[in-house]
Amino acid sequence: MSQSLQQEPDPVTRPLFLASLLGAVLATPVFAQTSVPFTLDWRFEGPAAPYFLAIDNGHFEAEGLSVEISPGQGSLDAIPKVATGAFPMGFADMASLIKFLDQNPDAPVTAIMMMYDVPAFAVVGRRSLGVETPQDLLGRRLGAPPPDGAWAQFPVFAAEQGLDMSQITVEPVGFPTREPMLAAGEVDAVTGFSFTSSLSTMRLGVPAEDIVIMLMADYGVELYGNAIIVNTDWAEANPELVTGFLRAVAAGVRDAAADPAAGVAAIAARNPALDSELEVERLNMALRDNILTPWVMEHGLGGIDAERFATSLEQIGMGYTFTNPVDASRYFTDAYLPTDGSLMMQ
Structure with a gap:
């Protein structure tokens, strides 16, 4: 009778065999996730639900990202944090970013995903x-x-x-x-x-x-609202991670629209003192009035209309004197937006 080419370890050697097998498993490299700190422009309130749902529902993880969200104290706080590289990505008011870049033309920061198609x-x-x-x-x-x-x-x-x-x-x-x-x-x-x-x-x-x-x-105000901004040096070095981040956020928006209460619960898990009923109402207002607008439902989340953007730049100039030439491409780029259909909200 022929013997098997691979015999099971006998009772004496089995413990050593299992220990060796366990060591091999532990030594197997785990898929590395890239840490991406993300700064909001404001407190942990209902409209921030998409970002927390993107964490809790595994959307960031699926893109190889480990995201930690920090509160902010206004757009004028969030923009410099990203421009200096303290945070690779953040959330800030578009008009404030435009003025910041006019005053700091070499700052490595730009907007890459419009979140509030209608500003709040x-x-x-x-x-x-x-x-x-x-x-x-x-x-x-x-x-x-x-x-x-x-x-x-x-x-x-x-x-x-x-x-x-x-x-x-x-x-x-x-x-x-x-x-x-x-x-x-x-x-x-x-x-x-x-x-x-x-x-x-x-x-x-x-x-x-x-x-x-x-x-x-x-x-009569044609301005855009808040957008996701990125440190351009970091984005150029990590383009796929940036696109993955935006794809995960879009998934978080869909999750928040499908179940606003779950979105607020994700925030409440980080802030037990949250008035959940109030924040659900706040989230619903933001989704209805600012995020899931008719334009977004037709064209998808994240982009801008070039003609409207040009008008908004003219309106900003009504109350602000630009010191440098106005350059729409300097303030917003769609180069990192996903092109796989994941930005469609219907």
Whole structure:
């Protein structure tokens, strides 16, 4: 009888055999993931759900990425973090980025994925304080944090509505005091993101029917909103990782739209003090009004319309004097957007 060419180890050698096999398994290299710190422009609130879902649902992991998300203190905080390389990627207001690049033309940063096709820039007022229309701002007090993206666009809003800004008393306020001052009647209106200032004011006890949201996009402002930005040096060295990141974010947006409560739960896992009911409403507002717009549903997430972008640059110039030639290609590139259909939201 012929013997097998491969015999099972006898009872004496089996332990050594198993130990050797285990060592071989442990020595097998594990697929390495690239760490990508990502900075938001603001706190962990409902609209950030797509990024956390991209972590929890494995979308970043599938792209070979290990992503850690950090909160921010406004776009003017997030942009320098990415430009200096402290964070390879971040989230910031497009108009603020354009002005930053005009003032720092050699900064290695640009926008690569438009997230808020319609910006959330708004003036939020109170009916009981006499503010229901843009014209009602004349002769009244407007609370505006100096680093606020919405405040940066207010001159465009004012120009489009024919408002004389000298007739508006602008109160520089801090982000933490903006909504409390509106709720207390210390200002009549504030600039801010629609889904942030309105809901935060309601949370302080102001009835929803007393709050007026004037979304600047409804009053002639053609600007784009927040975008994902990248350090261009890092992007040039890691183009596939950048595209993978954007593909994972698009998957996170679809997940958030399918189950907003799950999206907020992902944030609440990192912040147990979160008012989940409020944040679900905030997320739904952002998805409806800013992210999944008719243009995005037709063309896909992340891109821009060149003609509209040109108009937005003209509008920025209405309240800001460029010191360098305006170059649309310097502020946004679609070179890293996935082309495999993963950006379609339907």
